[in-house]
Amino acid sequence: MTNESSQDKILVVKDLHKTYRDGEVRSEVLKGIDFSVAHGEFVAIQGSSGAGKSTLLNLLGALDKPDSGKIVIDGLELTSEVRPDQIDIFRRDKIGFIFQNHYLMQEFTVIENTMLPLRVQGVDKKIARERAAQILTRIGLAHRLEHYPSQISGGESQRVAVARAVVKNPPLILADEPTGNLDSDNRARFIEVLNTLQAEDRLTVIVVTHENELAMAASRRLLMKDGKIDIPV
Ligand SMILES: Nc1ncnc2c1ncn2[C@@H]1O[C@H](COP(=O)(O)OP(=O)(O)OP(=O)(O)O)[C@@H](O)[C@H]1O
Numbered sequence: 001m002t003n004e005s006s007q008d009k010i011l012v013v014k015d016l017h018k019t020y021r022d023g024e025v026r027s028e029v030l031k032g033i034d035f036s037v038a039h040g041e042f043v044a045i046q047g048s049s050g051a052g053k054s055t056l057l058n059l060l061g062a063l064d065k066p067d068s069g070k071i072v073i074d075g076l077e078l079t080s081e082v083r084p085d086q087i088d089i090f091r092r093d094k095i096g097f098i099f100q101n102h103y104l105m106q107e108f109t110v111i112e113n114t115m116l117p118l119r120v121q122g123v124d125k126k127i128a129r130e131r132a133a134q135i136l137t138r139i140g141l142a143h144r145l146e147h148y149p150s151q152i153s154g155g156e157s158q159r160v161a162v163a164r165a166v167v168k169n170p171p172l173i174l175a176d177e178p179t180g181n182l183d184s185d186n187r188a189r190f191i192e193v194l195n196t197l198q199a200e201d202r203l204t205v206i207v208v209t210h211e212n213e214l215a216m217a218a219s220r221r222l223l224m225k226d227g228k229i230d231i232p233v
């Protein structure tokens with residue numbers, strides 16, 4: 001790590017570039033992204049459709065690779081030299097993802113879905129169950145532990161997705177339009193849950209959103225425009 005990537009920064013991004021190539025067609029999406037996020041911050045990234053928000057988030061979560069530039073997360077630089085198995089471990093231990101669709105496993109109950117990230121880390125089943133129950137209780141889903149995803153509402157499912165993302169206490173939570181499919185009541189509920197967990201557990205959260213209501217909950221808002229991070233909004 002370089003000097004500037006100081007210890008209190010969970011994330012440092014420098015001069016990130018990404019161009020999609022499809023045959024003859026090139027679309028230059030990220031044209032030099034620079035920003036950093038401190039431990040415990042709640043950052044919202046806004047920008048119009050096609051601005052490259054999901055592209056950026058996918059790079060931060062190591063779901064895709066940049067053409068050039070630097071990403072350092074919790075002291076690990078994501079370079080092309082990092083082996084695929086290290087990337088898997090990085091994702092498993094360092095990142096909690098929340099997407100627009102909850103992607104809960106339909107054949108597992110709410111509590112089993114929430115336990116899953118811990119089980120993948122090798123945490124004992126009983127301990128994983130206890131931790132999952134704890135977090136689900138905190139977000140008002142104690143009465144839904146043994147339900148299957150098909151038996152709960154969309155709003156509840158999205159809150160389970162939050163529980164699943166935070167249960168392993170990852171250094172960084174990445175959320176891409178997490179309230180995109182929710183009505184206004186469920187959106188408010190989601191924001192409240194995310195806010196509470198973020199504040200109480202000092203989670204570091206980066207959320208990409210079109211929605212002002214969610215962005216306003218963040219402690220800092222950044223605007224993506226013309227392939228760059230623009231002035232704070
Ligand atoms: N896999 C891909 N191959 C080619 N082009 C892509 C690919 N993924 C995204 N793009 C293009 O890159 C640009 C940015 O897409 P991206 O999904 O990052 O935007 P976004 O800001 O998340 O938009 P939205 O708000 O609609 O979700 C778009 O023009 C899109 O068409």
Ligand SMILES: [Mg+2]
Pocket residue numbers: 053054055176
């Ligand atoms: Mg997107």
